[in-house]
Amino acid sequence: MTTNDVKKESIQENIEKAEILIEALPYIQRFNGKVIVIKCGGSLMDDADRMAAIIEDVVLLKVVGFKPIIVHGGGKEISHWIDKTGLETKFVNGLRVTDEKTLEIVEMALAKVNGALVRNIEALGEKAMGVSGKSGSLFKAVKKDSDDESEDLGFVGSIKEVNSKVLRDMLDNDYLPVVYPLAMDDEFNTYNINADDAACAVAKVLKAEKLAFLSDVPGVLVDRDDPDSLISEMYTDEVKQLIEDGKVVGGMIPKLYNCVDAINKGVNRVHILDGRIPHCLLLEFFTDRGSGTAIMNPKEFRYYKQELSRKEKKG
């Protein structure tokens, strides 16, 4: 028998905590049972603490009723093992040529990263299912052509078909799928797939509620030298203008095309989030102010306005 000595201040503090949970209520209700595809990539994969924080968010999303799916790349792990095994790497137009030897390293390094993500999820008490896109022929691919026809990119593929049953079965059986982007062609050769493309393909085939790209950039910037110029929300039709205006460059361009494609194929919103901000997923999904850029369907506009006016009425 212990006597309670909680001071009134501490009770007050706890009450405020409780109110934060209550704030999240409408978001939890709205996305209950919805599929959320989360792509983890870039340098995030190399920072154990950041990855752990992101996994905490993903697990919370699952625990309150969402159906998250993680698609991940290999980060620096691949280069690390290529160096370690003394493999020489050839580049064509900035893309690594993936010959058979390189592909072996890619498969092994991705599996290692996968194992670490599975471990983090299991340690938080949820059931993770870590698989490559070869299992159940989740991803079927065709060989990707190089822009330069005289060059061969090797075993780099584009997804031509997704066997969504693999993921649906996992979700139905209450697992958190963790997928690394390998695929096979019709001859059952293995191919390496770009993780952004894989996440996008998964989101489209499952008509996901949300697709979130977590990386080490703050989101889409109006002025790419000014981190304060972050665009927090934009419609798919604004994306084209932005690219034409030359305001986005490099790897952000294919990522944005993936966003627009995903939304056109039925994904509700796509988020480009800064994985370096702790709990960026919860901030984006459970608070009014997110932490990155949200790309939306213009048709969603009406719905969005209604939301706002409802909040104002309540407020």
Added chain:
Amino acid sequence: MTTNDVKKESIQENIEKAEILIEALPYIQRFNGKVIVIKCGGSLMDDADRMAAIIEDVVLLKVVGFKPIIVHGGGKEISHWIDKTGLETKFVNGLRVTDEKTLEIVEMALAKVNGALVRNIEALGEKAMGVSGKSGSLFKAVKKDSDDESEDLGFVGSIKEVNSKVLRDMLDNDYLPVVYPLAMDDEFNTYNINADDAACAVAKVLKAEKLAFLSDVPGVLVDRDDPDSLISEMYTDEVKQLIEDGKVVGGMIPKLYNCVDAINKGVNRVHILDGRIPHCLLLEFFTDRGSGTAIMNPKEFRYYKQELSRKEKKG
């Protein structure tokens, strides 16, 4: 297209919010899919704001995956309508004699309170099912004898059987049951039932994870004149000693017997909470320090110790 102007301070603040959600994670996991019976009673029922705050908590419990059931009494509503209709009331040993006319008022006043609770839940977006214990013969009763044999309490009954199918069907179909404690005997006469007894009967038959009594007292006090002497946790075998030592009196005695009975029949923990503290349910269920008294099974001791040591390791 809007430019993000969220200041860093505000992001920091939001990150702290997110951490509070993360803190609740293990509690949400532990109680996922578990039945929680919540008895709302006393003067709480007469304060619309308090009731709304309690319903917010209950709805959040449901939204994150618990299976809450509300059992409620009529508070001052019954007396109000008895006065209003000019009914005279006879008391035997402090208990109101429930003749046929009084029973009519009781049934109507309980239904009115039920309608208000259903409304509050629906307004928060969850589906409530408001029924009396007569529906589906949820509660079967026998007439309660007065201690004074020469007196007749009228239509006051004790529950002799609970048709748990009624509640299981509602939970399976994703409703939040809101029950008012009427029952019928074998001749299908209607009886008024004590709401504490009804909540306890429901918790026992469903082997609920938790049974929480919300009222307008702080919990169990070692010194009933010192609100700082709250017992935050006690085992069922300590309850008897407490009563024998005369440290608890009045309505708390039958409530404590109900607690012990519930735990002996398979309920995991019983909580006596101070409904006047905002979000007392969330504080009790989602934080290490609750807001009232928890009664536990001594057999649970080992488990509880393990929990503590696990937390210490993590911490």
Added chain:
Amino acid sequence: MTTNDVKKESIQENIEKAEILIEALPYIQRFNGKVIVIKCGGSLMDDADRMAAIIEDVVLLKVVGFKPIIVHGGGKEISHWIDKTGLETKFVNGLRVTDEKTLEIVEMALAKVNGALVRNIEALGEKAMGVSGKSGSLFKAVKKDSDDESEDLGFVGSIKEVNSKVLRDMLDNDYLPVVYPLAMDDEFNTYNINADDAACAVAKVLKAEKLAFLSDVPGVLVDRDDPDSLISEMYTDEVKQLIEDGKVVGGMIPKLYNCVDAINKGVNRVHILDGRIPHCLLLEFFTDRGSGTAIMNPKEFRYYKQELSRKEKKG
């Protein structure tokens, strides 16, 4: 060991009883698993014996495989409690203005009638589920405008949406739903709904096989002063003519519009029955000659003729 002394006459009598059961066979087969909405209203609600007889019929319908749903009004119970609590009532164009105080009485009186119906069903061994239209947001309403714009009818609403899941879940779980017609608007204010409208809305959304209005009139009369001029069957297109000819007046007009609307929205037949005739439901559903007026879809004509010719062949 008892020796059988049943006389031959009595056996003969019993055989005739059995033949009556056999007569009902094709009707039982035809309506097996079909939804039947029964509206109980008017002065019937105030006569315990009549109500008990009606409930016997409804329970038999359920027991032989139909899926009956009861929607009921409050009868004189509402006025009784308005008088009892000394509330003053204002009328606009013959309609009672339902202010907040009146609404309280309406809700309570309806719940009391509901409790009595639930009791009757349970006493016959079937499981009843008594709920208001607020539970599970079964009925969503908008405020009804008065014909006289300067007047406000208060909390009187029209149904704008029915959440049929509430009733389907009950039917699937083998309950007999007993519904009283309250609803909430988008702001979750409570409204009183006309019971005929509520029954009609339920029948339409469930595409009921039959909708039966039980009241204290014999049905539709060609000559409203001649009870022998009862129309036993008519098509929806005959209804309009009847109204234009001024042959029906008063409350029968909106009831007939409800009938036509129900049939146009997929209900197969609507019956206006005289609840004062014992077992009027069984007479109407299980014998060739019903006890009131049946309104039918003209498209049903062909089917009906086939039935007749089949019977003739068998006969």
Added chain:
Amino acid sequence: MTTNDVKKESIQENIEKAEILIEALPYIQRFNGKVIVIKCGGSLMDDADRMAAIIEDVVLLKVVGFKPIIVHGGGKEISHWIDKTGLETKFVNGLRVTDEKTLEIVEMALAKVNGALVRNIEALGEKAMGVSGKSGSLFKAVKKDSDDESEDLGFVGSIKEVNSKVLRDMLDNDYLPVVYPLAMDDEFNTYNINADDAACAVAKVLKAEKLAFLSDVPGVLVDRDDPDSLISEMYTDEVKQLIEDGKVVGGMIPKLYNCVDAINKGVNRVHILDGRIPHCLLLEFFTDRGSGTAIMNPKEFRYYKQELSRKEKKG
């Protein structure tokens, strides 16, 4: 539009009809979903009208929610075809020796009777499934020994195992099984089985609520020469006494042993009915006074008395 000219007398008559349906209510409720095994045999099989009347009863039982199963013999059909094909028949102790040639005729004649029963059920709108006990190895048999060891009964078998899945699948899929009593031994030779034994085996393995033997005798008589001495109800322990007292003889003895065996193995009641009385099944199951002899478990006594007292209270 037709004007109703139903006279008041006729309404009164119809109301009485309805009351007969209401009388059947508690019986229909009690046996809902219960398995009822009905053995049709003897000369009944040779009278098309009687058979049609019995099938009407069985179909009604199914339509109101029972799960009837018919097991039938071949009646005179077998002898008819044996004569027709000029087969000579040898008898041992009054039992027909079933050699291979005879067995062919038995199988064919039983199938013919089965086809007629299936036809009658389908004509009443229910789905019948007519099979021999060989289908799905419903009945597995061992060869029956003759009492006289020097004689061989040929392909006459005793059931040693029932594959209840065959019948459960039919019931679950809403068919009315119609079974003729052939079986196979472990070498998959075909055997003829006594229809009473087959019905009894089915009732036992399904723990049927009721097993009814329909034949052309009035039931069990105290004085076999006095049809008025019918025993309407008896307990299994009274049966032995009756046989010892020599009050029953011939084919009734093994039938009574079958009755006792069935009850000891979990069948609730066994009925020996006079199939010559029209609607004997309905009379027995739906009225207080049956038409034949009911054999009951003495343990059922307490339950039975409760029933009686309940009726008296109601009455």
Added chain:
Amino acid sequence: MTTNDVKKESIQENIEKAEILIEALPYIQRFNGKVIVIKCGGSLMDDADRMAAIIEDVVLLKVVGFKPIIVHGGGKEISHWIDKTGLETKFVNGLRVTDEKTLEIVEMALAKVNGALVRNIEALGEKAMGVSGKSGSLFKAVKKDSDDESEDLGFVGSIKEVNSKVLRDMLDNDYLPVVYPLAMDDEFNTYNINADDAACAVAKVLKAEKLAFLSDVPGVLVDRDDPDSLISEMYTDEVKQLIEDGKVVGGMIPKLYNCVDAINKGVNRVHILDGRIPHCLLLEFFTDRGSGTAIMNPKEFRYYKQELSRKEKKG
């Protein structure tokens, strides 16, 4: 403890056996869960050994995952019993007139054949369900008109409707259906149906993968006098030409029309097999070279070519 003395030769032999199983692998995969309708007819029915071999094949098909259904005629059994019972038979245009007496014999003889097939299947350890087309109104018929209007064929019918639920229920519950072709008309009179027509009707309503006619001819011959001129594969559009060219005659013509009809209504392939070749079904389904004639949909051509090219690649 036994010492292994298997010689190397025998191991080598067994390895070759295993390779035969492996060869069947793609066929087993392709047809897994698919419905295969097999019509057994002609003189095959009269040869117990041939029938046993065919049943072995059918059982193997079932065991490896197909869903076979057997439809059978009566072979010489019918004539045998007609002779035996001294019935006189009248023929109209070569068709036997089926009067009531003849129909009795037909029903009985078909049931006898059915019993033998059921026995064979059960002896191989699978569950057979033997029924006539009257059970569950599997087949509904209309009377077949004679070409010669002045003559009446009696109870010979054409199928107008198939209640596929009867067969689906059996397949879902893991039975091997064995059907004999009787049907009832709207007045529930029994009719004899041509077994080829019945098999075809079943295949069409279930959109069977395959329909196989097993008889005592080698298949379709280009030169009907040269058994080596067997056509192993042909498209439906070639069938018409063949008939016009007068290359097929007699019973083969309606059989071919049935084939074309089946394919046009959704059956994938129809096979005319020589039941006298042992294991003709396995040869046709599990090897590249079948044993009879396969009729295919021309639209299937592309698919078929792909298959070939795949095999060549692998080979």
Added chain:
Amino acid sequence: MTTNDVKKESIQENIEKAEILIEALPYIQRFNGKVIVIKCGGSLMDDADRMAAIIEDVVLLKVVGFKPIIVHGGGKEISHWIDKTGLETKFVNGLRVTDEKTLEIVEMALAKVNGALVRNIEALGEKAMGVSGKSGSLFKAVKKDSDDESEDLGFVGSIKEVNSKVLRDMLDNDYLPVVYPLAMDDEFNTYNINADDAACAVAKVLKAEKLAFLSDVPGVLVDRDDPDSLISEMYTDEVKQLIEDGKVVGGMIPKLYNCVDAINKGVNRVHILDGRIPHCLLLEFFTDRGSGTAIMNPKEFRYYKQELSRKEKKG
């Protein structure tokens, strides 16, 4: 239209093929739906052709209705990558010490082998699910103590718990699980597990029908120098004697203990097979003479004798 030129000889050959399929029939029936755990290990893993042949067998088992599960080790792949990355390896009592760096290589090499097995299965048209034992916490482990207490084996673990849901979900959803033996302890550190132990643990928890160890030895030999002294069948009680007699040595001893343990925990038979013999699995499962050693439960003796006598009868 192609003319069939199949010669009679070739038909005869095909008929013999068909008879081999028929021979397999009783085995396919007996093991339908049963779980078969197959451990692939040793040098087999390094020979692509042998592995492909084994996978063909496993896929055939699945296709005809078994539920196979593959558990595999890493073969020489692990040593290969340890050499390649220049890692130094320390051995304790002949066991490789698995430090963190080595564990990384183990995890990656196992994943590579897993990918190859998944590929082979998918290429044969079945759905494979390749996972490590960390997914869904399939295997929970404790650290394995070295026999020499002063030495630490590093991350080598023993399985203490199997989450069979992971495999059951895969089997229920029709995948062929391919598992590599990693596990996590309570602190979620990764451990390497012996593949034999992992296969045995899986077989025990699923009460597998069969557990087959495929390696590059012929089975259990009476005289380990004489390959002709293979024991083809032995009971668990004979195993102990064999070990005591010193007739088995080395890695075969723990393998045999695993066999006995598996059988004692409910596995029906364990097979030690020579994976170098093509189609050794089919030979063992589908023919009377297997290709290795079968270990059986002595209690199975009676059953086994029955089988034999049944075969003899048939033969």
